[in-house]
Structure formats: structure tokens, C-alpha cells
Amino acid sequence: MSPKFREGRTDLLNSRTLNHPFAEKFLPVALMKFYTDVEVTGSHTEFYDKFGIRFEINTLFKYFWGSAYHK
Numbered sequence: 001m002s003p004k005f006r007e008g009r010t011d012l013l014n015s016r017t018l019n020h021p022f023a024e025k026f027l028p029v030a031l032m033k034f035y036t037d038v039e040v041t042g043s044h045t046e047f048y049d050k051f052g053i054r055f056e057i058n059t060l061f062k063y064f065w066g067s068a069y070h071k
Helices: 003-018 021-036 046-066
Strands: none
Touching: 003 021, 003 046, 021 046
């Protein structure tokens, strides 16, 4: 399978998943809660871990912000 084909399939899966009515309604709220909960992970590397996790969540927030439903 070529990388280009995989990228197309991944984009399609992401689009279908994030545009699903259930995800549109509940995922942003759950991500907000997780974003704040990650402040204390309980790990000895929690200070550094939270930045990586929050970076990924921010990517999803930017996607949702592009949706008229979430604005």
C-alpha cells in the first residue's frame, strides 16, 4: 500500500469520525476535561508529558474550531 493511499484513507477516517454527530456533541467536552485532567498525571515525568498530550488535543481543538457547529 502506498503512503499516499494510506494518507487518503486516514484523512477519510478522521473526517468521518470527527464529523459524526456523537463526536461533534461529546468529544470537545470530553477533550476539555481531559486537557485539564492531564495537569496531574501522577507520573514522575508529568511536567513534560502534559505538553505532548496537550499539543495533540490542541490539534483536535483547531479542527473543531473550523466547524461552524462549534463556533
